[in-house]
Amino acid sequence: MSDTGLQCVLVIDGSPDIHYIVGAQLKSERVSLLHAHGAEEGAALAAEHLPDLILLDLDMPDTDGMTLCAQLKADRTLADIPVIFLTGNMDVATKVKAFDMGAVDYVTKPFDAIELKARVRAALRTKRYHDLLTSKAQIDALTGLWNRGYLSDRLSSEVSVMAREASPVSVIMVDIDHFKSINDTHGHSFGDMVIQQVGESFVRSCRESDVVCRYGDDEFALILRNTSGASALALAERLCTDVAALEFSRGRQPVPVTASFGVATSDQFDDLAEVTAETLLGAADKALYSAKSQGRNRARGGQD
Template structure:
């Protein structure tokens, strides 16, 4: 969640009149509206934009709203999205089923303008608070990067998306070379400075779509969306060169810090659709230790695996 960026609401309904009505009712709320006219289009827009709220018609022809609710719940990247369902008729059984599938509220058609605004405001306010708490819990304090918990969750979500869409995912693991010696010789505060400086380089030189995390200690990990292993290799080489060329000083001493990298990509596996986060992490970690065994300050590329 970015402060100052309008929250987004995805409207999924087969009626053009409902889309016009919702747009008119929410025009004063300062939200960004996305429009889908069937469940398939709604799922695609949800995956592309990850809206802050979904207004979902339950009685659509073809794939109905209840089925779309189930698809959202089963997708790790979408399961936390709040849903307010729109319906012309409401009964206890339908309400219970919708709430069990992740809906947070409902509005009956024809809906009152004041009621719709109030329910949307409440859902978006709750979503903003949840995003703030979640973000704070997933940020590494020393570097400001995402932490290991976020890495684990996001890697699982990206592999799930990859299995569905067929787009490659790569993982870069890197470790600061001889970091214990840096700490022993120059002290832990300087070691923290080295970690922070390298984190800054990774964040600055990585692409906007890359997910940079502190894995733990002096290790980092980067998830690269829509990137095969060879593409990740080129990015890792650029990062390695930048780290090695960055001057560090401790008093009058000049310190050269380098890092070793390991690469693993989903395209290196015979059946990427069955790839687990643990398997990809293990492959990247093995490539990293191969780079260290070959002399450090280099990039190791994992081998094709079954």
């Protein structure tokens, strides 16, 4: 999806004429177009913008379309983007190979405008349905936050961005302190309310670019793009204060609620090749354990 809210189509073709024709024929469609004139440029634009559909020339001079399609499908962040091949001639064997490679359709040059629009519409409609189903499957029912499955996929994507752009990524792991005691003493409905309000406090204090997830029963995880360890720790300390300031009561009895925070950042690794979703989560979890062992209701960084 583009910044305009329109579905995004990336055209990868070596011919400027094809780009002009596709642009003219899709002008009336509610889509945003990106243009690449070679495989390397196309792969870079796909990784940066995550388009909703790729129109891919089968016969490019540098890297052929089949090879590029295989590369795209091998990248987990790009694998679900549908690909329609553009070709001047496509025999049966090539069609079979294209579909086996993961293409959803093909259009033969010269294009018929009605056919091109119809095939693009069908692919984009299917992609929209797929995104809706995926999104629903990745939302936590209690809090409305992203769930653990989404966290894993998104963090892997952010690590790829970090490696490509040399920008830091940080993770905050959170546990509500003594949550089992809260549940046992005041009941699960009260515990659910605590989880919801703690999650809401995180969303209020985070940037739109930050990702807030419910990681487990009373656990949360936050992904902070382009954020240093020092900035992430400062945010964690602010969130810690926010949680402690939330007011809960059972009848006239106030119920204090606090949380512990562990922070990890890609900056703390000597070798960036060691930075993965798993190593970042592991480092944040280790810092969280340190916060708990030092008395809870505090934030600790991986380098503390």
